[in-house]
Amino acid sequence: MEVVIAICDDLVEERANLARMIQTYSQERDLPIQLCFFSSGEELLDAFHRSQQFHIVFLDIYMPNCSGMEVARQIRAAHDDTAIVFATTSQDHGRDSFDVQASDYLLKPFRQEDVSQALDWCLEHIPESVRCLSVYSEWEQRELPLSTIQYIDVYGHRSRIHTTQSVLVVRRGLDDLEVSIQSPDFLRCHRSFLLNMNYVDSLEGNAFRMSDGTLIPISPSQTAQIRNQFIDWTYIKAWQQK
Amino acid sequence: MEKTRLVIHMHDTEERSRLFQILSAWMELYCAPMELVTEPSLPIQPPVILFWDLDSGTLPPRFPPDSSHALFVCAADHQAAIHSYPFHPNGFLQKPICMDQVEAALKRCIPLWWNALERLEILSGRVRTQVPFCNVTQIEGTRKGCLVHSSLQTFSVREPLYSLESRLPPRIFVRCQRSFVVNLFHIQKLSRQSAFLSDGTEIPLGRCQKDAVWEAYQQFRLLREGQLQL
Structure with a gap:
């Protein structure tokens, strides 16, 4: 997996210095990385608004106009859980840094x-939203972001992965x-179905209505347990986003 | 699955009893009973939510990188927050610790205490469902039973209001008129005439219940501010 890292600092020499250290790390660990540079908080936020995804963001705090702490808050x-690492001279924002996790x-x-x-820490704790599932399909190895998988169903002796773009x-x-996915967002609601609860539109009797209209059955022997699991997940999600 | 413990490692007795009081109140508010330990034996075993005082001069433990623990470090000086990063705490609490800080901290480790939540068991649409008490905003009596309103959905049940009410924790639920029981946790504003809930609902107070609602709300506020002796 290629790790996408953003460096946001208004000083060009600081960006270059940090990039050198990250590249040294990448060579030592034999880890493919892609570096993106931003000279202001506004530029970085623009990239986020254009749905560009980063695994890790290195962020200076003292920058003209928009401070790094403000960027992190935005x-x-x-609800973006990209890993944020502050790289700064400021010793005054330690407490605030915990507020933005x-x-x-x-x-x-x-x-x-x-x-x-x-x-090392960031890569050991890659957030759910940017984790990928590695699969071999159509004669090539693919990295599917978990966030794009809607559901998976059994297809003979194989499985079909329904993503937002293709099957x-x-x-x-x-x-x-x-086992590979092992995510709290996924629910095995039936022997033949594994679904991403982020794409559930509603509960309809003994089935889940997905956002693309598909109806996915709930195992009849586990209806109450699965419904409760889903209800709990929605409450937890709501609490976390409060 | 093993039950999560709340553990306080703090040498300053005054600060320790203060945090103990706040955590006890938090468990009451959220209806989440857990074991609360103030003098832990080392090493501290997960699953645990650990509050560690950096000012006591000892370093917090390093836990394996998994989700079976949460570490919150506490200190009087806010600069200690930066130096605590090598331990990767889930949060930093600046002393004196208050309920808001504890609430915000515990929201960062919800999966660790979610299973400890006490729940209201209801039969809705032929399916037995368990809704955490803290998520129930109000219960409305109807001709055919009740509507249990939660923060995300409403369940229609055939059970009468008095029967459901008997299963609710009285510290956070109060009858505010003949056909309404509200969760004090979700009251945003209370006037002499009505209770305004966080979802925008206005519930008029019954003439006979007004005083009881106000009394319960005052007690609740004291609990919420960590000022009520439990």
């Missing part, structure tokens, strides 16, 4: 070791895919 207000707080001048530790047939069983 990112979180849009930052992954780390690096004080300038920082060392290679500090950057590596921050990246992929893979030679893997549903149990195996469920």
Whole structure:
């Protein structure tokens, strides 16, 4: 998986210095990365508004116009759980950094070791919204973001992955895919169906109505348990977004 | 599944009893009974929600990278927040700790305490459903039973209001007129005539219930502010 990292700092030499450290990390770990540079908070927010996705954002705090802390607040207000690492000279925003659930707080001048530790942590804790499922389909290896998978159903001895863009047939069983996905957003509602609850429109009797109109059955022997699991998930989601 | 414990590791006795009081009140408000430990034996075993005082001079434990624990560090100096990052806490609480800080902190580890929530069991549409008490906003009596309004959906049940009411925790639910029971947690504003709920609903107070509602609301506010001895 290629890790997409944004660096947002108004000083060009600071951006270059941080990029060097990230590249050293990437070479040491043999990890493909893509770096994107932003010289202001507004530029970075524009990229977010254009639905550009980053796994990690390194963010300076003192920048003209929009401060890094304000940018972080706006990112979180849009319910984006990208990992944020502050890279700053400011010692005054430690408490605020927890409010925006930052992954780390690096004080300038920082060392290679500090950057590596921050990246290690972020990569171990990749948020649900940017996690991917690795599958082999149509003679190629693909990385499917979990957030694009609507549901998966059994198709003979294979499985069909219904994403927002297409339907992929893979030679893997549903149990195996469920283990690989291991996400609280996914629900095994039937022996032959695994669905992403983010795409459920409503509960209709003994079935889930998906946002694309498909009706997915609930296992008759587990109706109450599955309905309660779904109801709990909706409450938890609502609490987390409050 | 093992039950999550709330653990306080704090040497300052005054601050420790304050946090104990706030956490006890939080458990009452959310109807989430959990074991609350103030003098933990080390090492601290997950699943745990740990409050660790950085000012006590000892460093918090490093937990394995999984979701079986949450660590909240506390200190009087806000700069301690930056230096706590190597332990990757879920939150930082600046002393003196207040209920708002604890509420915000615990919202960051919902999956750890979700199973501890007490629930209202109802039979709706032939399916037995359990709604956490803290999510029930109001219950409305109707001719054929009740409507249980929760923060996300409404359930129609055949059980009469008095029967449902008997199963509700009295500290957070109050009858505000003949056919309405409200959750004090969801009252945004209370006037002499009505209760205004967080979802925008206005419920008129019954003549006979007014005083009882006001009394219950005052008690609730004291609990919410951590000032009520439990």
